[in-house]
Amino acid sequence: MLTTTSVLNAYDVALENFDAAADALELDNDTREMIKYPERVLTVSVPVRMDDGHIHRFEAYRVQHSSVRGPAKGGIRYHPQVTLDEVKALATWMTWKCAVVNIPFGGAKGGVTCDPKHMSQHELERMTRRYTSAILPLIGPEQDIPAPDVYTNPQTMAWIMDTFSMTKGYAIPGVVTGKPISLGGSLGRNEATGRGVFYTIQSACEHLKTPLKGARVVVQGFGNAGSIAAQLLHEAGAKIIAVSDSRACILDHNGLNIPELIHMKELTGHVEGFPESEPIEPEELLALECDILVPAALENMIHAENAPKVHARIVAEAANGPVTPAADRIFERNNVFLIPDILCNAGGVTVSYFEWVQDESHLFWEAKDVYNRLERVMKTAFRDVLKIHLEKKVSMRIAANMLGISRVAEAVKIRGIYP
Ligand code: NAD
Numbered sequence: 161m162l163t164t165t166s167v168l169n170a171y172d173v174a175l176e177n178f179d180a181a182a183d184a185l186e187l188d189n190d191t192r193e194m195i196k197y198p199e200r201v202l203t204v205s206v207p208v209r210m211d212d213g214h215i216h217r218f219e220a221y222r223v224q225h226s227s228v229r230g231p232a233k234g235g236i237r238y239h240p241q242v243t244l245d246e247v248k249a250l251a252t253w254m255t256w257k258c259a260v261v262n263i264p265f266g267g268a269k270g271g272v273t274c275d276p277k278h279m280s281q282h283e284l285e286r287m288t289r290r291y292t293s294a295i296l297p298l299i300g301p302e303q304d305i306p307a308p309d310v311y312t313n314p315q316t317m318a319w320i321m322d323t324f325s326m327t328k329g330y331a332i333p334g335v336v337t338g339k340p341i342s343l344g345g346s347l348g349r350n351e352a353t354g355r356g357v358f359y360t361i362q363s364a365c366e367h368l369k370t371p372l373k374g375a376r377v378v379v380q381g382f383g384n385a386g387s388i389a390a391q392l393l394h395e396a397g398a399k400i401i402a403v404s405d406s407r408a409c410i411l412d413h414n415g416l417n418i419p420e421l422i423h424m425k426e427l428t429g430h431v432e433g434f435p436e437s438e439p440i441e442p443e444e445l446l447a448l449e450c451d452i453l454v455p456a457a458l459e460n461m462i463h464a465e466n467a468p469k470v471h472a473r474i475v476a477e478a479a480n481g482p483v484t485p486a487a488d489r490i491f492e493r494n495n496v497f498l499i500p501d502i503l504c505n506a507g508g509v510t511v512s513y514f515e516w517v518q519d520e521s522h523l524f525w526e527a528k529d530v531y532n533r534l535e536r537v538m539k540t541a542f543r544d545v546l547k548i549h550l551e552k553k554v555s556m557r558i559a560a561n562m563l564g565i566s567r568v569a570e571a572v573k574i575r576g577i578y579p
Contacts, residue, residue, distance in 0.1 A: 181561030235309030256564030301334030354388020356507015373397035381457025
């Protein structure tokens with residue numbers, strides 16, 4: 161498996177990003193103390209009877225970073241490298257992200273340290289249901305609303321929704337988003353993150369006066385976020401020359417046939433061996449001559465050692481935290497235009513919000529309404545962040561954090577402290 165080379169702690173990165181933006185905002189110390197740290201952190205043991213009869217105990221977490229502006233909101237990740245600090249970092253980013261796109265949610269995240277690729281569907285179902293029981297006191301449509309993240313999907317959400325609903329005695333679809341449509345999911349949720357990434361790339365190209373048609377694109381991580389972004393970029397006339405997943409990196413200078421690659425990934429689970437492509441090393445992928453690089457895998461993939469080799473004009477962070485602070489500084493020096501994660505990948509949580517609104521109102525929208533509203537939200541957020549970037553002469557990352565943090569700060573000041 162291709163792994164991150166850096167051992168940087170994602171939560172340290174989240175706190176460093178917060179401090180940089182809070183300094184730029186000249187935020188007072190009292191407000192910093194109130195909004196910087198998670199409100200609630202829960203660690204649970206999840207015992208699961210495995211298919212061979214033995215019991216395996218998984219360590220799992222749910223972190224609510226903020227409920228100042230509304231219910232805490234954030235995905236659940238299943239991955240062998242999940243740690244409490246990673247979940248705290250992801251929950252923190254969710255708070256600023258929801259505020260950047262101005263939806264009435266706070267931030268949360270969950271994670272189970274497990275290797276889902278080596279578990280059966282039955283084992284995954286038992287683990288999901290027991291984890292849901294363990295975090296039950298924290299979640300609910302008005303409290304904290306989970307969603308999919310790395311290696312979780314609509315089926316995982318269906319199990320969570322069912323477990324939660326059975327304990328209450330009636331169906332409560334609004335407890336999770338990213339559900340199957342048949343359970344109250346929203347049209348357009350599955351592709352929302354990739355679509356949001358695409359809209360922000362369109363806005364960046366307009367700002368930089370760079371044509372999207374014919375642009376060469378590299379995508380690291382061909383999962384939900386990465387493959388949908390690739391598909392929409394491909395449809396807009398960009399050329400996706402290389403992609404990777406956890407097993408392989410593939411290159412085709414003439415442009416990969418993305419619909420066929422998605423079809424192959426659905427059938428085989430990986431991109432390795434795609435016809436007409438050649439295999440390359442992960443570090444070569446990041447160093448390819450291209451116009452747009454989309455890191456869509458995990459945290460800390462682009463760091464001080466490999467950032468100087470990145471030749472892209474635009475880096476669009478579909479993943480959360482893929483670029484370290486040291487790499488940020490290198491990108492600034494090299495005039496790389498960064499679309500920061502809390503802006504770039506906010507399409508997922510935005511359509512999650514639309515899903516929750518539909519569930520709560522029992523009235524469902526057409527796909528075109530979802531896409532139109534999403535485009536409006538993403539392009540408004542891009543414009544708001546760009547304005548701060550240009551006016552305050554700060555990086556796009558600091559600008560996005562300034563926008564998110566200032567909205568949460570304003571809300572916490574108006575609410576005050578109870579009791
Ligand atoms: P996913 O599980 O669908 O896809 C992840 C992909 O990354 C897989 O193809 C996997 O093979 C690949 N990958 C894993 N390790 C890799 C490595 N070392 N090198 C290259 N590829 C690797 O997950 P996803 O939902 O697409 O999430 C990807 C990123 O996007 C995460 O950072 C996640 O937090 C972020 N994100 C996802 C959503 C969403 O709605 N799905 C929303 C916001 C942010």
